[in-house]
Amino acid sequence: MARHSSAYQRGSAFPPSGRRSPSPQPEPARDATDSPTHPEAGSGAYPGVTDPLSYPGAGDPATFPDAASPRAYPTAADPAAYPAAAGSPHPGAARSPAYPGISEPSMDHPNAAGGPAYPSVAAPNQPGRFGAADAVGPAGVAPGAPAVIRAAGISKRFVSGRNRATSLKERFVRRGGPAGDDFWALRDIDATIGRGQTVGLAGANGSGKSTLLKVLAGILRPTSGDVEVHGRIASLLELGAGFNGELSGRDNVYLNASLLGLSKREIDRLFDSIVDFAELRHKIDDDVKHYSSGQYVRLGFAVAVHVDPDVLLVDEVLAVGDEAFQRKCLAKIAEFRAQGRTILFVTHSLDLIESMCDRVLVLESGSLIFDGQPAVGTKLLRQKLGSLPAEGPVDWQYATVRPQSVSFSPEPGGLSMVQYDPGQRLTVSVELDVTEGAPENIYLHTYIVGQSEVPIWMMETPAGGFVLGPGRHTVDFSVPHLPELLGAFAIKVHVSDAATGAPVTTRRFDELFGVTGPQADGLLKVDYEARLRA
Numbered sequence: 001m002a003r004h005s006s007a008y009q010r011g012s013a014f015p016p017s018g019r020r021s022p023s024p025q026p027e028p029a030r031d032a033t034d035s036p037t038h039p040e041a042g043s044g045a046y047p048g049v050t051d052p053l054s055y056p057g058a059g060d061p062a063t064f065p066d067a068a069s070p071r072a073y074p075t076a077a078d079p080a081a082y083p084a085a086a087g088s089p090h091p092g093a094a095r096s097p098a099y100p101g102i103s104e105p106s107m108d109h110p111n112a113a114g115g116p117a118y119p120s121v122a123a124p125n126q127p128g129r130f131g132a133a134d135a136v137g138p139a140g141v142a143p144g145a146p147a148v149i150r151a152a153g154i155s156k157r158f159v160s161g162r163n164r165a166t167s168l169k170e171r172f173v174r175r176g177g178p179a180g181d182d183f184w185a186l187r188d189i190d191a192t193i194g195r196g197q198t199v200g201l202a203g204a205n206g207s208g209k210s211t212l213l214k215v216l217a218g219i220l221r222p223t224s225g226d227v228e229v230h231g232r233i234a235s236l237l238e239l240g241a242g243f244n245g246e247l248s249g250r251d252n253v254y255l256n257a258s259l260l261g262l263s264k265r266e267i268d269r270l271f272d273s274i275v276d277f278a279e280l281r282h283k284i285d286d287d288v289k290h291y292s293s294g295q296y297v298r299l300g301f302a303v304a305v306h307v308d309p310d311v312l313l314v315d316e317v318l319a320v321g322d323e324a325f326q327r328k329c330l331a332k333i334a335e336f337r338a339q340g341r342t343i344l345f346v347t348h349s350l351d352l353i354e355s356m357c358d359r360v361l362v363l364e365s366g367s368l369i370f371d372g373q374p375a376v377g378t379k380l381l382r383q384k385l386g387s388l389p390a391e392g393p394v395d396w397q398y399a400t401v402r403p404q405s406v407s408f409s410p411e412p413g414g415l416s417m418v419q420y421d422p423g424q425r426l427t428v429s430v431e432l433d434v435t436e437g438a439p440e441n442i443y444l445h446t447y448i449v450g451q452s453e454v455p456i457w458m459m460e461t462p463a464g465g466f467v468l469g470p471g472r473h474t475v476d477f478s479v480p481h482l483p484e485l486l487g488a489f490a491i492k493v494h495v496s497d498a499a500t501g502a503p504v505t506t507r508r509f510d511e512l513f514g515v516t517g518p519q520a521d522g523l524l525k526v527d528y529e530a531r532l533r534a
């Protein structure tokens with residue numbers, strides 16, 4: 001099992017025992033000084049291959065959101081809450097155009113061990129670490145699928161180059177002060193990917209998708225949090241796909257495939273198939289620096305899918321290929337999926353997520369705001385991106401105040417009952433989940449709706465609303481004497497901010513209560529007279 005965590009030691013095996021206190025270090029912003037080389041690279045075994053028994057904290061069972069009942073995640077913690085940068089400089093996060101891609105490790109990442117490595121290789125399967133307690137069963141995947149990737153509390157801070165200390169002296173002088181402009185690209189992400197899942201990673205530009213993929217691949221070190229990986233990962237993370245521009249396509253195939261764990265003999269056997277897949281036989285002996293971006297990606301993808309990975313991580317790079325190659329890649333992904341391999345891919349194509357994924361993770365400003373069924377997650381994202389109007393201000397599942405359930409009983413807190421006679425007491429109880437960021441004074445109005453959604457009457461909280469803190473609350477609306485009615489009735493709840501009147505959400509519940517009065521269906525009885533005017 002390979003693990004990436006903030007407890008990494010540079011260029012060496014993992015610590016022998018005990019959880020190290022992280023010495024998180026923000027990534028520097030991409031700039032011209034980022035180098036693709038790895039001066040710290042030591043010699044040694046393939047990176048990421050570690051002694052599973054020595055890893056601190058492995059086996060902490062995390063709790064996972066129930067993907068079948070998607071939930072919004074709490075607002076990300078204030079960056080200030082994260083530990084300040086300390087420890088050795090971290091010049092990684094290179095995005096050099098020359099060697100971006102599959103496997104470029106940041107320099108102080110342990111994967112930097114192993115010579116001129118651009119590995120995204122993770123350790124071969126190590127049985128025993130992921131037991132039944134780790135099983136996850138998100139949408140579309142049989143419950144009990146073992147976890148292959150687990151990210152716990154992942155945060156990633158970058159320091160922009162603008163105000164970054166550029167010398168030791170400056171660093172010393174600024175000690176205790178800000179190291180530069182902090183920017184949190186990821187905030188407290190928890191996610192567990194089960195074996196065989198095809199997971200889409202979606203979100204607006206800059207929401208943190210690529211950063212998360214790189215952290216999972218072990219290419220970026222998280223500022224805090226842990227990643228565990230069970231199995232061999234092949235990743236295609238950026239345009240350029242991790243090739244050495246000075247080498248030919250042929251040499252790069254050998255270099256990359258060997259870094260992904262294949263022997264020379266295995267690569268000899270696969271070579272033709274890789275080249276054919278990439279459709280680059282005519283170019284294979286040219287230096288890859290003369291390749292077009294699409295050709296880079298073809299070769300990178302071809303290598304990645306030929307090394308028999310357990311987990312395939314793919315960034316939006318597919319968009320670079322022409323349509324025919326995209327089709328080929330998607331067919332390959334579908335084949336992997338059918339073989340029960342695990343795939344995590346970033347895409348802006350929400351249709352693709354709906355058609356290919358079992359599950360979607362949606363990021364917003366570095367926070368995971370949704371983890372669950374693709375149809376629901378893409379709807380949320382479309383709403384957020386403004387391509388789909390929200391039903392009411394915000395779908396109730398994502399609102400800061402969520403009407404969770406409604407129940408009917410004669411007395412508040414009494415046994416629930418659904419059938420009533422006119423004149424009887426009825427209490428409609430609305431259960432609300434109030435999250436951080438909800439209005440302080442919450443105003444509810446509930447409509448009792450009859451056939452064809454016709455409102456029969458309305459009940460509301462006092463004008464100032466109720467002050468409800470985060471947590472679960474129940475609001476009871478009691479009707480001492482039900483009017484004469486006949487029919488079945490449902491409840492529609494509107495939530496708004498009592499201070500500003502701003503709507504929060506609306507939910508129409510399916511639960512019904514019935515009243516067996518003498519009236520015609522669904523009508524309220526009022527006293528009246530009928531006279532013929534003289």
Ligand SMILES: Nc1ncnc2c1ncn2[C@@H]1O[C@H](COP(=O)(O)OP(=O)(O)OP(=O)(O)O)[C@@H](O)[C@H]1O
Nearest residue numbers: 028029030093158185204205206207208209210211
């Ligand atoms: N090395 C870096 N230094 C500073 N900021 C960075 C660095 N890498 C990424 N960022 C910033 O982190 C944020 C997340 O970037 P990331 O590439 O993960 O987003 P994304 O969701 O993949 O975006 P897109 O859809 O546009 O590809 C962005 O604001 C980006 O500018």
